[in-house]
Amino acid sequence: MKLTNAKIKLLTIGKKHANGAGLYLLLNKRHQGKWSYRFMLHNKSHEMGLGQFPLVTLIKARQLRDQYRLLKDQGQNPLFDKRKREEEQRREQGVYFFNMVDQFIKYRKPQWTCPKNEKDWRSSLEKYAYPILNKKPLSMITHKDIEKVLDPIWDKKKDLPKKLQERLNLIMGFAKQRGLYHKPNPAAWNDNLKFVYGGMPHPSEIKHHRSLHYTKLPLFFEKLEKYDVMSSLALQFLILTVARTKEVLLCSREEISLERRQWKIPAKRMKARKEHIVPLSDQSLSLIEKLYAMHNYRYLFAGLKPNQPLCDVAMLSMVKKRFKSFDTTVHGFRSTFRDYISEETNHSGEVAEMCLAHQIPSETERAYRRKDLLEKRRLCLKDWETYCLTGKKQTIVELASRRVA
Secondary structure (H helix, E strand, O other): OOOOHHHHOOOOOOOEEEEEOOEEEEEOOOOOEEEEEEEEEOOEEEEEEEEEEOOOOHHHHHHHHHHHHHHHHOOOOHHHHHHHHHHHHHHHHOOEHHHHHHHHHHHHHHHOOOOHHHHHHHHHHHHHHHHHHOOOEHHHOOHHHHHHHHHHHOOOOOOHHHHHHHHHHHHHHHHHHOOOOOOOOOOOHHHHHHHHHOOOOOOOOOOOOOOOOHHHHHHHHHHHOOOOOHHHHHHHHHHHHOOOHHHHHOOEHHHEEOOOOEEEEOHHHOOOOOOEEEEOOHHHHHHHHHHHHHOOOOEOOEOOOOOOEOOOOHHHHHHHHHOHHHOOOOOHHHHHHHHHHHHHOOOOHHHHHHHOOOOOOHHHHHHHOOOOHHHHHHHHHHHHHHHHHHOOOOOHHHHHHHHHO
């Protein structure tokens, strides 16, 4: 007899009633009961519970039966699948958001170059996410919870909402990867959040890093050389090579060729994802040789721990504490270089841009991909080094006479 909700009310108490295809209902005196599914597999009879009636409705019981019946028809034992699901639920319910934060930070920490990264992560999560998420089992977190975290700061903070959403996305994605969260990532931007918020709040305007006027650079460099510490050596190397902070900090021995007098930065570490070769001037090579004599670690600018690079705020900290009166930033020295080359030399703008590893129009790029391009950049950086160390400008007249000679 195929059951209906009306027929269930008339069923005999204490007897199992068949619905068909292995689905059964056993009722007690209060017209409550238990659903079960009976099936044959490998010539053996099996029975498994499907939940309590009426909490599990007739429609839901049939759906569960059909789901497990499909597994049985594929030669799988539905009981194993059920136990696996129950185990996953127990695992999920035993893991809370703060547990996942600890696990993620432990996993990511070796990749961070500065100890302050952990403090920054924990501070933002404890202040904004923990009041909503901390007491919830991980499996119970939904996109509504993520919205409750982001709503109070969405239109009030400039960069924090995007940063916090990215961190929550990484943590919940990490949980999914570890098999501790089985639903769609509730913090993923392209799912629910994009529809809720429409766009990231107040996109930050292009930052113009404060830069030192080139007329003050020789004095700055002279004072900088007096500090014989790793952060000073790294900053000197950054200024001379006009490279970016991360490019300098992660510079390793295998990227340096003393014989060719060059530093080859792999594409994966470049902003434009293209390999970049930096010609090394005399002073840059002297710095490298000094560092080689100091240690034999992998990274040229070694951090406090063996085989870890210098902290990513070390150079900035030196500029702020030791050279506050110069009012500049680490990244600003790239602008200082560009201004000096443009105003005091006749090196072409394209060569200067390629020294900075900027992308230039394809037609121009093709024209400058000649054999002498590296040498053009080497001359450019040599003139820059001379100015940094001595304050001597390579004027247009001087450059012109040098080429004639």
